[in-house]
Amino acid sequence: MGLLTEIFNTISKVIVLPTFYYMIIMSAAPILLAALACAIALKANAINMGTEGIMTISSLVAVLVSSAVGGSAAGGPWLGLVAAIIVGAILGFLVSVFAFRLKIDIILVGIAMNLIGTGASVFLMYVLTGDRTTTTSLSSGTLPQVSIPLLKSIPVLGEILSGHYILTYVAYILVFVMSFLLFKTKLGLRIRAVGENEDAAESVGISSLQIKTIALIISGALGGLAGAFMSECYLAYFSSGLIAGRGFVGLAACNMGAGNPGIICLCCLAFGIFYAFSNFATLSNLSIYALNALPYAVVLIGVVLYSIYTRNKELKRLQGLESEEKSETGSVAHN
Amino acid sequence: MENYLVMENVTKIYNNGIIANDKVNFSARKGEIHAICGENGAGKTTLMKMLFGIEQPDEGRIIIKGKEMHLNSPTDAIKAGIGMVHQHFMQVPTLTVAENVTLGVEPTNGIVFDMDKAVRMTTECCEKYGFDINPKAHIQDLSVGVKQKVEIVKALVKGCEILILDEPTAVLTPQETKELFVQLKNLRDSGCTIIFISHKLNEVKELCDRVTVIKKGKTIGVWNIKDVTEADISRYMVGVDVDLNIPKEPANPKENVLVVNDLTIYNEAGKKKVDDVSFSVRRGEIVGIAGVEGNGQREMIDAITGLAKYSYGSIKLMGKEVKDMDIGELRKTGLAHIPEDRNIYGCARSMSIRDNIIADKIADPKYNNGLFINEKAIKEDTDKWVDEFLVLCDSGEQLVGMLSGGNVQKVVVAREFTSYSELVVCDQPTRGIDVGAAEFVRERMVEMRDAGKAILLISADLAEIMSLSDSLIVMHSGKINAYFPDIKKLTEEDLGFYMLGVKHMSEEEIRGALHE
Known part of the structure; x- marks a missing residue:
């Protein structure tokens, strides 16, 4: 009972704070970017498991490039951002090369990308900075925060919605951009066609290899953006374990939204609640370790519930088909 | 009238050495419906694949409108004005009709897909040729008949002047077929050339203007449809060249081992594939099933061997109803099965010959003590069988995937013929294997029969089925069309007539297939 009361107390303390909602929006942003990266690949039936690894490498690249040109004063974070996107896109292209040209199972390529991400980033950091854990010795700086005129002066709402890092806004804008790309453009149509029936696309002269490659390059670039968010917005440095599974949480959100940006965004915000919650450990007597584990536990529960839900839906659909078939065959037999 | 399309001396030899087309000649005029008829494996599909750029001919020329064409991909073929309606529809289920129809030639407004224009293109095409399709409907909500129309419209939108239809009526109901024919005739009258591949001679006779018959990869001839009867076409198509001369006693x-009673099977689309079929297979006889592919044999065999469910009627093996048995129980009851596709259902290619042969017997206490398998007993027996079935290999350890087709089939036969079975279903047991291996398998089947097993043989090789079977069932459009208790009285010409539905037997004669 004591534990439940404590949880209840913490929740009631936290939900009245505008910063809590600010934190939800901010915490959801990198997951959202990762989920969108997974979404475009998923729609092309080229599942990009390696988003976590792509985020890790590109977040380090962002910091390194930024500090190399002289940090915030010299516009370093912006260059770091561009470099992270380019590196992400290259890594996405590599996934497509390994998976489709060298015919390695795409799931294995993704796992390899994640392992390389962890190993290569620490190695590179050590070689370049002499430090094994963080790049705090470099002054790489952060991207600017944006206060939105008018909105910022509205009480509460202004506190929640204004003053975010620029990439946070970009993440939410990209939800619309991605919807547009997938459902309104020629490229999006081809991506969905290839993803669903490759033979059909090939039979009308569409190269599925080309479409999947494009999808993975875009996916990689978005992963790069998500990486830059982590090391140039969320924190001002790179550290090993910085990404902390956000690529995988994004993958989970992407699958729960079946690749549809709108639903994905809602899933990410739901996960964001628990990420935000873990930031308010000081207000609570709950174990900080338990709070830090909370988002991941919730993702796990969410994925399980979601899969039960889809399975039931599929069962219902099949039952519907069966009864339909029965009545149909019945009538045919009657004839 | 001059020829619009000419395929001249076209030869195609596949990598495995099979000559699919041997100097085939085919030509079609503008504004005609031209049928291509031939048995399974005669080379019709290969010929059309070359015309649509999926395969490239090794020799010969393809000439369209007097110009020699090199068609290296479907894209080239589409550009040359050729459209193909595949047997399996090439459609994306969650997209709309308009999106499917314009896929590959999408109308755009900048980078934006112009849905309104796509709908307009589809509507215009539908109106022009008299198709009634809602361009905004999603493919997944449409019936098979409408899906096929979408497939035709898809080709027409891309400006196709030669339309290939590969057995288009196989999936349609009679009403849908009738409607399709009206539309195809309209298309022809508006100047389109239609190539119609079919086994159904009544449809060919009704719809087409000319017919080209292909047999064993060679052109037999071209006729105006009004100059030939269905019986003539059947005679040109079917022919048995060699008597296999397999030594066997009467x-x-x-x-009875297998009794099939009033069996009716509907496929997923709700179409009746097997229609009230009754027959039995007795100990000590080989019952052959002949029929043109797609006349229900596939569905029936899948039901008998437990690979698929059936709707009505009963199948009894050793007196037990098999409906709710899984394949394990079926095999225990006495079924052995040489499946049609040995590489998918017949064996595990990445496992050794030994493991493949022992797979169905591993539960036998002789080969395991409840916890561990008895390697020694397995090695002894499988080595014996490898020798006995003349499997050409280094040792039983060799992977099945490394063997030639004939030897893979011998491994499958070795397993199935040594299993504890009463009924052996042999589905195309010698398809695609060399002459020596085929002969070996056939002799073994006769041996099994003489040892008192019941054998059900399905084969597209008419020579094989005529020389192996003791009695023969002919299937046509889901029904048994003929039953020959004594195969010696059957001529190949007659067999062709029954297979193609030119002739029918009386119900009484057909009832003879079920022995009480």
């Missing part, structure tokens, strides 16, 4: 059939 059969001495005993009691």
Whole structure:
């Protein structure tokens, strides 16, 4: 009972704070970017498991490039951002090369990308900075925060919605951009066609290899953006374990939204609640370790519930088909 | 009238050495419906694949409108004005009709897909040729007949002047077929050339203007449809060249092992594929099933061997109803099965010959002590069988995937013929294997029969089925069309007539297939 009361107390303390909602929006942003990266690949039936690894490498690249040109004063974070996107896109292209040209199972390529991400980033950091854990010795700086005129002066709402890092806004804008790309453009149509029936696309002269490659390059670039968010917005440095599974949480959100940006965004915000919650450990007597584990536990529960839900839906659909078939065959037999 | 399309001396030899087309000549005029008829494996599909750029000919020329064409991909073929309606529809289920129809030639407004224009293109095409399709409907909500129309419209939108239809009526109901024919005739009258591949001679006779018959990869001839009867076409298509001359005594059939009673099977689309079929297979006889592919044999065999469910009627093996048995129980009851596709259902290619042969017997206490398998007993027996079935290999350890087709089939036969079975279903047992291996398998089947097993043989090789079977069932459009208790009285010409539905037997004669 004591534990439940404590949880209840913490929740009631936290939900009245505008910063809590600010934190939800901010915490959801990198997951959202990762989920969108997974979404475009998923729609092309080229599942990009390696988003976590792509985020890790590109977040380090962002910091390194930024500090190399002289940090915030010299516009370093912006260059770091561009470099992270380019590196992400290259890594996405590599996934497509390994998976489709060298015919390695795409799931294995993704796992390899994640392992390389962890190993290569620490190695590179050590070689370049002499430090094994963080790049705090470099002054790489952060991207600017944006206060939105008018909105910022509205009480509460202004506190929640204004003053975010620029990439946070970009993440939410990209939800619309991605919807547009997938459902309104020629490229999006081809991506969905290839993803669903490759033979059909090939039979009308569409190269599925080309479409999947494009999808993975875009996916990689978005992963790069998500990486830059982590090391140039969320924190001002790179550290090993910085990404902390956000690529995988994004993958989970992407699958729960079946690749549809709108639903994905809602899933990410739901996960964001628990990420935000873990930031308010000081207000609570709950174990900080338990709070830090909370988002991941919730993702796990969410994925399980979601899969039960889809399975039931599929069962219902099949039952519907069966009864339909029965009545149909019945009538045919009657004839 | 001059020829619009000419395929001249076209030869195609596949990598495995099979000559699919041997100097085939085919030509079609503008504004005609031209049928291509031939048995399974005669080379019709290969010929059309070359015309649509999926395969490239090794020799010969393809000439369209007097110009020699090199068609290296479907894209080239589409550009040359050729459209193909595949047997399996090439459609994306969650997209709309308009999106599917314009896929590949999408109308755009900048980078944006112009849905309104796509709908307009589809509507215009539908109106022009008299198709009634809602361009905004999603493919997944449409019936098979409408899906096929979408497939035709898809080709027409891309400006196709030669339309290839590969057995288009196989999936349609009679009403849908009738409607399709009206539309195809309209298309022809508006100047389109239609190539119609079919086994159904009544449809060919009704719809087409000319017919080209292909047999064993060679052109037999071209006729105006009004100059030939269905019986003529059938005679040109079917022909048995060689008597396989398999030494065998007359059969001495005993009691029923398999009894199929009033079996009816609907496929997923709700179409009746097997229609009230009854027959039995007795101990000590080989019952052959002949029929043109797609006349229900596939569905029936899948039901008998437990690979698929059936809707009505009963199948009894050794007196037990098999409907709710899984394949394990079926095999225990006495079924052995040489499946049609040995590489998918017949064996595990990445496992050794030994493991493949022992796979169905591993539960036998002889080969395991409840916890561990008895390697020694397995090695002894499988080595013996490898020798006995003349599997050409280094040792039983060799992976099945490394063997030639004939030897893979011998491994499958070795397993199935040594299993504890009463009924052996042999589905195309010698398809695609060399002459020596085929002969070996056939002799073994006769041996099994003489040892008192019941054998059900399905084969597209008419020579094989005529020389192996003791009695023969002919299937046509889901029904048994003929039953020959004594195959010696059957001529190949007659067999062709029954297979293609030119002739029908009386119900009484057909009832003879079920022995009480």
